[in-house]
Amino acid sequence: MIEIKNLSKIYFASGQEILALDNVNLRVQKGEIFGIIGLSGAGKSTLIRCINMLEKPTRGSITVDGRKITLLDKRELRLARQKIGMIFQQFNLLSSRTVFDNVLFPLEIAGAPRQEAARRVQELLELVGLTDKAGMYPAQLSGGQKQRVGIARALANGPKLLLSDEATSALDPQTTRSILKLLKDINRQFHLTILLITHDMNVIKEVCDRVAVIDNSRIVEVGHVLEVFSNPQTPTSHSFVNAVISRDFPGELLHSTTERSGDIASKLIRVSFIGASAGQPLISSMIRRYNLDVNIIYGNIDRIKDTPFGNLTLEVLGHPGLLQEALDYLRGEGLEIEVLRNA
Amino acid sequence: MLELLGNNSWMAEAVLLATWETIYMVLTSTVLSYLFGLPLGIILVTTAENHILENRALNQVLGSIVNAARSIPFIIFLILLIPLTRFLIGTSIGTVASIVPLTLAAIPFVARIVETSLKEIEQGLIEAAISMGANAWQIIGKVLLPEATPSLLLGVAITAINLVGYSAMAGIVGGGGLGTLAYYYGYQRYEDTVMWITVIVLIILVQGMQMLGDNLANKIVNKRR
Numbered sequence: 236m237i238e239i240k241n242l243s244k245i246y247f248a249s250g251q252e253i254l255a256l257d258n259v260n261l262r263v264q265k266g267e268i269f270g271i272i273g274l275s276g277a278g279k280s281t282l283i284r285c286i287n288m289l290e291k292p293t294r295g296s297i298t299v300d301g302r303k304i305t306l307l308d309k310r311e312l313r314l315a316r317q318k319i320g321m322i323f324q325q326f327n328l329l330s331s332r333t334v335f336d337n338v339l340f341p342l343e344i345a346g347a348p349r350q351e352a353a354r355r356v357q358e359l360l361e362l363v364g365l366t367d368k369a370g371m372y373p374a375q376l377s378g379g380q381k382q383r384v385g386i387a388r389a390l391a392n393g394p395k396l397l398l399s400d401e402a403t404s405a406l407d408p409q410t411t412r413s414i415l416k417l418l419k420d421i422n423r424q425f426h427l428t429i430l431l432i433t434h435d436m437n438v439i440k441e442v443c444d445r446v447a448v449i450d451n452s453r454i455v456e457v458g459h460v461l462e463v464f465s466n467p468q469t470p471t472s473h474s475f476v477n478a479v480i481s482r483d484f485p486g487e488l489l490h491s492t493t494e495r496s497g498d499i500a501s502k503l504i505r506v507s508f509i510g511a512s513a514g515q516p517l518i519s520s521m522i523r524r525y526n527l528d529v530n531i532i533y534g535n536i537d538r539i540k541d542t543p544f545g546n547l548t549l550e551v552l553g554h555p556g557l558l559q560e561a562l563d564y565l566r567g568e569g570l571e572i573e574v575l576r577n578a
Numbered sequence: 579m580l581e582l583l584g585n586n587s588w589m590a591e592a593v594l595l596a597t598w599e600t601i602y603m604v605l606t607s608t609v610l611s612y613l614f615g616l617p618l619g620i621i622l623v624t625t626a627e628n629h630i631l632e633n634r635a636l637n638q639v640l641g642s643i644v645n646a647a648r649s650i651p652f653i654i655f656l657i658l659l660i661p662l663t664r665f666l667i668g669t670s671i672g673t674v675a676s677i678v679p680l681t682l683a684a685i686p687f688v689a690r691i692v693e694t695s696l697k698e699i700e701q702g703l704i705e706a707a708i709s710m711g712a713n714a715w716q717i718i719g720k721v722l723l724p725e726a727t728p729s730l731l732l733g734v735a736i737t738a739i740n741l742v743g744y745s746a747m748a749g750i751v752g753g754g755g756l757g758t759l760a761y762y763y764g765y766q767r768y769e770d771t772v773m774w775i776t777v778i779v780l781i782i783l784v785q786g787m788q789m790l791g792d793n794l795a796n797k798i799v800n801k802r803r
Contacts, residue, residue, distance in 0.1 A: 316711035
């Protein structure tokens with residue numbers, strides 16, 4: 236759906252060159268929800284704004300739905316933009332228009348026939364659950380309702396791509412969840428590709444299929460959300476993941492040892508469960524098969540988009556040979572095993 | 579006030595006529611100055627840096643002209659424009675003739691006041707419209723002007739009130755209206771009554787215009803709130 240090649244953006248601010256994007260390459264598949272996460276100033280906002288050319292890239296090309304958006308002339312670009320919806324952190328609704336007329340706005344711009352447009356607005360208001368608010372002005376709505384209007388407006392011209400620029404960052408956690416759920420529903424219902432940027436890993440965890448981590452103007456990691464959560468590759472990704480899922484535990488546990496007799500080995504391991512395996516009693520069958528003792532140090536289970544995801548830190552005690560076999564058994568069942576300490 | 583005028587029916591008539599002339603001059607020149615000043619203000623805003631029709635050269639040239647015109651005191655403007663007024667109207671004396679300098683003096687003022695109103699609109703709203711594929715005309719007509727309507731209306735009131743003051747000055751050089759009345763009867767003939775009545779009528783006029791502007795603007799703001 237989106238293909239970004241060698242994208243760079245340089246700003247000139249008070250005589251200084253600022254590199255906002257450094258040779259970014261990215262592909263977003265049709266129908267997926269793709270998240271870009273980064274701290275403020277990392278370049279994520281510039282990146283998403285390049286996709287509908289609110290920012291002109293300095294170098295590189297962007298293709299959206301088969302068309303090189305970076306090569307279009309003014310008129311073609313306007314037409315292309317009508318098929319790329321965008322929602323904003325500050326909602327950006329027109330205070331001079333009612334909810335109904337705000338959703339009508341992009342249809343007016345596209346020159347849609349009046350009656351057809353009015354019918355479409357009704358449909359969209361129903362979709363976002365604001366039919367009863369049609370005659371109200373934005374100032375009379377809550378933040379969540381405003382963003383719903385924003386979403387309805389973004390969908391008015393039947394876009395194939397929705398860009399979300401920190402759309403939930405101004406909302407409380409509960410409202411954020413309901414907006415994210417709406418985005419997920421829209422993604423499924425219309426097979427709409429969604430590209431979102433955020434600084435909140437919870438947003439990624441809740442709705443995204445894949446994620447790119449941007450740090451210091453560069454993309455440092457791209458992968459399926461589950462992959463990145465279970466095995467982050469860079470320090471930046473690590474800290475984002477840890478902000479949401481606690482993977483760390485008190486350091487002294489790494490050094491404390493359980494008392495054991497001579498030929499018994501001990502390993503401290505972290506087991507990550509993804510999807511279906513989270514529902515099977517693998518640990519207890521390992522204990523029985525290999526005659527081990529297990530000391531549970533720490534564990535939690537979470538949900539990434541719709542997939543259960545857990546991790547468990549265990550101290551495993553047993554015969555050295557069997558211990559190794561036991562770990563191989565778990566790996567064979569599709570669990571991610573990380574050995575934290577050998578003794 | 580009527581009592582004051584009671585035994586002077588000629589005075590009542592003169593005041594009524596002069597009031598009407600003032601209203602006529604102010605309204606006509608307000609409308610005409612917006613006809614030119616509003617587009618000029620829109621151009622000043624939209625050709626500025628990072629705006630929808632960015633054009634530095636045009637922006638600076640227009641900005642300088644506006645500043646130059648605004649720095650000429652109105653009384654000098656009146657004299658400078660006499661040849662142009664004669665050319666356009668045929669005379670430089672009277673109510674109709676004074677509309678020319680009033681309008682020309684108000685255009686740059688209106689342009690700046692419109693510019694200030696339109697500048698208040700959040701960049702995010704303009705960006706949202708651009709992201710939907712709107713062209714410059716659509717952004718001006720559907721975002722800038724409707725969003726700034728309350729502020730623009732207050733600007734109209736300020737302009738009209740300014741023109742009341744200017745029209746009084748025009749009156750001294752034979753422009754007609756309350757200015758002429760006050761000058762001829764009040765100043766040259768020491769008719770204090772006429773002078774005071776003129777002042778009171780002017781106060782009422784200005785008060786009325788401000789209230790009208792405030793009310794209209796508040797009505798819109800309250801509807802949107």
